[in-house]
Amino acid sequence: MKTGNQADKTLSFVSCQISPEAKPWQPPAKPPPVVTLSRQTGTGARAIADELANFLQASQTKPCHWMVFDKNLVAKVLEDHKLPKEVAKFMPEDRVSAIQDAVEEWLGLHPPTKTLLQLSSETILHLAHLGHVILIGHAANIITHDMKNVFHVRLVAPLDSRVEQIMHRNQLDHKAALEFIRKSDLGRKRFLKDHFHADIDDTLQYDLVINTARLPQHEAAALIGEAVVYWAKRL
Numbered sequence: 001m002k003t004g005n006q007a008d009k010t011l012s013f014v015s016c017q018i019s020p021e022a023k024p025w026q027p028p029a030k031p032p033p034v035v036t037l038s039r040q041t042g043t044g045a046r047a048i049a050d051e052l053a054n055f056l057q058a059s060q061t062k063p064c065h066w067m068v069f070d071k072n073l074v075a076k077v078l079e080d081h082k083l084p085k086e087v088a089k090f091m092p093e094d095r096v097s098a099i100q101d102a103v104e105e106w107l108g109l110h111p112p113t114k115t116l117l118q119l120s121s122e123t124i125l126h127l128a129h130l131g132h133v134i135l136i137g138h139a140a141n142i143i144t145h146d147m148k149n150v151f152h153v154r155l156v157a158p159l160d161s162r163v164e165q166i167m168h169r170n171q172l173d174h175k176a177a178l179e180f181i182r183k184s185d186l187g188r189k190r191f192l193k194d195h196f197h198a199d200i201d202d203t204l205q206y207d208l209v210i211n212t213a214r215l216p217q218h219e220a221a222a223l224i225g226e227a228v229v230y231w232a233k234r235l
Contacts, residue, residue: 031149032064032131033232035224036141038200041184042162042169042177043155043212044220046070049134051221052228056132059229069127070136077116077123117195137188141205142196149235151228154206155220161213207231 035052039045046068053066069076121143127133128144135144144150157165159181166177192198203209208227212220 030235031129031147033228033235034128034131034144034147034150035134035228036144036150036152037134037136037155038141038153038206039137039155040157040162041181041188042165043157044165044217045136045155047217048155048212048221048224049136051218052224053134055221055225056228059225064132066132066134068134068136073120073123073135073138076127077120080119080123080126139192139196139198142192142198145205151208151231152206153224154203154209155212156209157211157213 033056035056037045037049049068049070053068056066120138124135124138124140124143125147127135128140128147128150131149141150141152144152159178162181163174163177166172166180167174170177170180172180189200192200198205208224210220210223215223
C-alpha cells in the first residue's frame with residue numbers, strides 16, 4: 001500500500017500519462033526518456049535510482065514525477081494482466097534453479113515461464129513507452145534494447161565493497177552476505193542467459209558503466225543524471 005509522498009508521486013506519474021479526452025492509450029510519437037539499471041548485488045541500485053529520480057525530476061520543466069520500478073515491477077505485471085498475487089513468488093529474476101522452475105511449472109504452480117516473461121516484457125515496454133521511469137533489473141535493458149528513448153546503465157563494484165554493503169543493509173555476517181551475493185548474481189546471470197541469450201556482464205549492452213565503490217551514491221546518481229540529460233537533448 002502506497003502512502004504519503006510515494007502516493008503523490010504515483011498519482012502525478014499516472015496523471016501525466018492520461019489525456020483529458022480519455023482516448024485509448026497510444027505510444028507518444030516521441031516517448032520521454034527512460035533509464036534501465038542493471039546491477040551487481042550490493043551496489044546500492046535502489047538508493048541510486050531514488051536519487052536519480054529526484055535529480056531528473058529537478059532537471060525538467062514538465063511536472064511528471066519520475067517513477068522507480070524495482071520489486072514493485074512484479075506487482076505492476078500482476079495488476080496489468082490480472083494475475084493472482086501468489087504468482088509473484090515465482091517471478092524473481094534471481095531464482096537460481098532452472099530445474100525448480102520446470103518442476104513448479106509442470107505441477108501447475110504458476111503459468112508457463114515463457115508466458116510470465118512475455119507478460120513482464122509487455123509491461124516493461126508499456127512503461128518504457130510512457131517514459132519518465134527508471135527500470136531496475138528484470139532484463140529491462142534487453143527488452144528495451146531497440147527503443148531510442150532508453151538509456152542503459154550498469155552498476156558494478158569490487159566484491160569486498162558489495163559484501164560490506166549487504167552486511168550493513170541486510171544485517172548479515174560476512175559469510176551469509178557473501179552467499180547472498182553469490183546466489184543473487186548467479187540467478188540474474190542465468191535469467192538473462194537462459195531466457196534472452198545475453199551475458200549480463202557484456203559492457204556493450206550499456207551506455208554507461210559505473211563503479212559505485214568509487215563514488216558516494218548521490219554523486220553516482222548525479223553522474224548518471226547529467227549523462228541522461230545531455231543524451232536526451234541529443235535525441
